[in-house]
Amino acid sequence: MKTDAMSHDTRERILQAATQLFAEFGYRGTTVAAVCRMASANIAAVNYYFGGKDALYVEAWRSAFLASINRHPPLGGVSPEAPAEARLRGWIRSLIERISDPDSCDFEIVHMELANPTGLLTNAMRESISPMEKMLAQIVGELLGKKKTPENIQLCMMSIQAQCLNPRVLGKRHQMLKQERPKAGPEPLSCDVEKIVDHVIEFSLAGIAAIANRKSPATPRRKGK
Amino acid sequence: MKTDAMSHDTRERILQAATQLFAEFGYRGTTVAAVCRMASANIAAVNYYFGGKDALYVEAWRSAFLASINRHPPLGGVSPEAPAEARLRGWIRSLIERISDPDSCDFEIVHMELANPTGLLTNAMRESISPMEKMLAQIVGELLGKKKTPENIQLCMMSIQAQCLNPRVLGKRHQMLKQERPKAGPEPLSCDVEKIVDHVIEFSLAGIAAIANRKSPATPRRKGK
DNA sequence: CTTCGCTTCAAATGAGCATTTCAAATGCCA
DNA sequence: TGGCATTTGAAATGCTCATTTGAAGCGAAG
Numbered sequence: 001m002k003t004d005a006m007s008h009d010t011r012e013r014i015l016q017a018a019t020q021l022f023a024e025f026g027y028r029g030t031t032v033a034a035v036c037r038m039a040s041a042n043i044a045a046v047n048y049y050f051g052g053k054d055a056l057y058v059e060a061w062r063s064a065f066l067a068s069i070n071r072h073p074p075l076g077g078v079s080p081e082a083p084a085e086a087r088l089r090g091w092i093r094s095l096i097e098r099i100s101d102p103d104s105c106d107f108e109i110v111h112m113e114l115a116n117p118t119g120l121l122t123n124a125m126r127e128s129i130s131p132m133e134k135m136l137a138q139i140v141g142e143l144l145g146k147k148k149t150p151e152n153i154q155l156c157m158m159s160i161q162a163q164c165l166n167p168r169v170l171g172k173r174h175q176m177l178k179q180e181r182p183k184a185g186p187e188p189l190s191c192d193v194e195k196i197v198d199h200v201i202e203f204s205l206a207g208i209a210a211i212a213n214r215k216s217p218a219t220p221r222r223k224g225k
Numbered sequence: 226m227k228t229d230a231m232s233h234d235t236r237e238r239i240l241q242a243a244t245q246l247f248a249e250f251g252y253r254g255t256t257v258a259a260v261c262r263m264a265s266a267n268i269a270a271v272n273y274y275f276g277g278k279d280a281l282y283v284e285a286w287r288s289a290f291l292a293s294i295n296r297h298p299p300l301g302g303v304s305p306e307a308p309a310e311a312r313l314r315g316w317i318r319s320l321i322e323r324i325s326d327p328d329s330c331d332f333e334i335v336h337m338e339l340a341n342p343t344g345l346l347t348n349a350m351r352e353s354i355s356p357m358e359k360m361l362a363q364i365v366g367e368l369l370g371k372k373k374t375p376e377n378i379q380l381c382m383m384s385i386q387a388q389c390l391n392p393r394v395l396g397k398r399h400q401m402l403k404q405e406r407p408k409a410g411p412e413p414l415s416c417d418v419e420k421i422v423d424h425v426i427e428f429s430l431a432g433i434a435a436i437a438n439r440k441s442p443a444t445p446r447r448k449g450k
Numbered sequence: 451c452t453t454c455g456c457t458t459c460a461a462a463t464g465a466g467c468a469t470t471t472c473a474a475a476t477g478c479c480a
Numbered sequence: 481t482g483g484c485a486t487t488t489g490a491a492a493t494g495c496t497c498a499t500t501t502g503a504a505g506c507g508a509a510g
């Protein structure tokens with residue numbers, strides 16, 4: 001067999017370059033020429049090793065996802081037997097840290113895929129997201145106690161996931177809108193991941209508790225109208 | 226002068242078609258040819274009327290944004306003198322309804338612009354988003370009372386905005402991942418905008434209250450670690 | 451009727467890009 | 481060393497797309 005060192009080397013270099021570029025410019029925005037240039041490989045290499053741009057895209061995401069999940073295990077090391085609140089803390093911490101990790105390109109790619117789907121990652125994403133959502137559903141269900149209905153679980157999950165996912169989005173927005181005035185006074189959103197984690201946990205626990213302790217049987221219908 | 230009917234008609238048709246297509250496929254994903262085909266105009270018309278694809282893009286977003294903000298006034302009709310809680314309800318309701326309005330294409334475009342920026346909308350977006358954020362900052366500051374620090378305001382704003390923006394994102398994700406199994410049992414996320422609005426309001430008020438009533442002077446640092 | 455703007459049209463131009471091709475290089479086994 | 485499979489290289493192919501061009505169409509003013 002061929003040497004691992006050289007032979008797999010260019011394949012690996014291409015994969016790495018592709019991950020970075022796809023994360024920054026998206027599928028349509030990156031050219032195989034650019035990937036090969038960054039990887040110091042010939043233009044034909046990506047077809048030789050991956051069969052085409054499409055397959056490279058899928059492979060790049062998959063490898064980025066595995067690397068990312070490897071650095072940040074779900075639940076953040078909290079035992080699955082721990083009480084629900086501790087597991088929620090772990091879940092939130094894990095997701096936010098994973099998203100904020102500058103080496104984790106997989107969420108950038110997912111974000112673009114959601115905004116402007118190529119359709120190439122559908123299967124790969126389904127497999128990877130589903131288990132994490134199941135865990136969260138279980139945790140939220142326990143915390144809701146008697147108020148555990150499918151609808152309440154869905155809504156609370158939405159609130160939590162939204163808070164975890166958006167810091168990166170908002171960060172990008174601020175970075176984008178900041179262009180013109182480089183000195184915009186205080187930092188728009190604190191870059192301190194730890195602070196964001198603590199805040200999301202506190203905010204979410206309070207939100208869930210409010211619903212769990214809700215008196216009225218029906219949801220409080222619009223009052224401001 | 227020429228008739229308004231015919232002459233401005235094709236310009237208008239192009240703008241409308243462009244808005245729809247840009248919202249569905251993004252800047253890079255829509256071709257000038259497709260826009261003209263949908264608008265029943267000649268391929269040269271977009272350069273004639275707008276000067277190029279770039280300018281058409283900006284103009285399409287601007288018109289979509291104006292139309293959207295017109296249908297859904299900020300604060301949702303609540304008086305600026307109303308108490309903070311009522312204004313928060315109005316703000317949240319307005320944003321979620323605007324985002325969920327199937328005729329509002331502007332948020333689709335913004336979403337893509339955030340995920341995969343063209344850089345063409347930076348100025349236009351800055352002008353439009355800033356006032357709404359200022360309103361929210363003021364409201365949240367009032368609700369935080371003594372705990373009103375720039376950091377707390379930033380974090381709470383993030384939580385609220387995230388919850389408002391994400392229903393559409395999650396909806397898209399479910400729609401995307403659903404492809405394979407057309408009958409996936411119960412609806413993934415309730416399409417009932419009213420329910421989402423009520424939930425986000427309840428969840429957010431509880432979250433803000435928890436921070437406003439926080440005992441410890443410092444944020445509760447990581448405990449699960 | 452003719453001329454003059456404004457608008458539409460079909461075809462052409464030219465750039466960017468993914469993919470192919472085939473020749474050269476490189477390392478491996480006998 | 482010489483054949484053989486794997487890998488790399490540079491140029492070519494063929495496609496899509498934004499933009500340009502120059503020739504009509506067309507209503508109104510002279």
